[in-house]
Amino acid sequence: MAAEHTIDALGQFRLSPALGPLGASVNFSQSNLMMLISGAAILWLLWAGMRPRAIVPGRLQALAEIAYTGIHSMCTDQIGHEGKRFFPFIFTLFFFVLFGNLFGLLPFSFTYTSHIAVTFGLALMVIVLVTVVALRIHGLHFFSYFFPAGAPKLLAPLIIPVEIISYLSRPVSLSIRLFANMVAGHVMFEVFASFIVMLAGIGTIGVIAAIGPLALNVALMGFELLVAFLQAYVFAILTCIYLHDAVHLH
């Protein structure tokens, strides 16, 4: 990891081809591999969890049921009863982000949510869906969203561009929030882990002193688990709020 006295904090985000020469020939990176793994893990959780079909669920079934009902109630609470239509989308989004964040915390793995290309792609998908839903439900009336009722007409040339930029900034803020949180967490891991190696290189005193950054990294791992859940939740709930705006318009 850390070379002699240098901290390569961003090297962990470098993409490299996975699956040998075949993967290299189609630019299949370890990021794509992790996406496939987390997708498979989500499917496995639901399939294996719901296989017993017990009235009194076991641990795995309880987890699968909590996952389902949790996101379902999030949809209906935030969007209203129309939210059920968006449930598959929100569920997929939430678990794709959550498993990306969680699997990224495992050693030797890769956090695909730490790449802005991935998070911005997801956010773009959200904003296109929100716009299409709003246009389908409200038609051209949707554009009244950019000019709040009751505002003085004189201010229209100022308010409309500001509202449009504010609307367009949603995917940007959605993607930056997730990406920045993930990058910051993993950079901190790397920096403190490098401190451990560097201190251990000094000698006996260094080895004792290295307990400090090691303890910090242990605490950080707990914090990052929280962040992983929180950011996936924020991503999903903001999508729900945007969909609520699209369905109800103001």
Added chain:
Amino acid sequence: MTENKGHDSLPSFEDRLRAARTKQGMDTPPTQAASAGMGGNSAMGIGLRVGVELVSAMIVGVGIGWFLDRWLHTSPLMLILFVLLGGGAGVANVWRLMGPKKPLG
């Protein structure tokens, strides 16, 4: 609820029915303000949220201005205009996040 006089065990039947109906989407409940504590309500969480909102609106403003300049060959004009508008949009975002909550609906 005069019918319920005799049945003290079922005073909540109407309530339960209403709850079940709203849950199934038969009656639309009044939608409450959708501002459940996202990103944690700690001072750091709020600060981060506000910062991200301001920066992202500014990025969009700068992006639009830059592309309009390239397209229309009006070199600094559109960038200047849209930086200002982007800053305004950022403040509008923060206001929407932090300002007094009006009931959504």
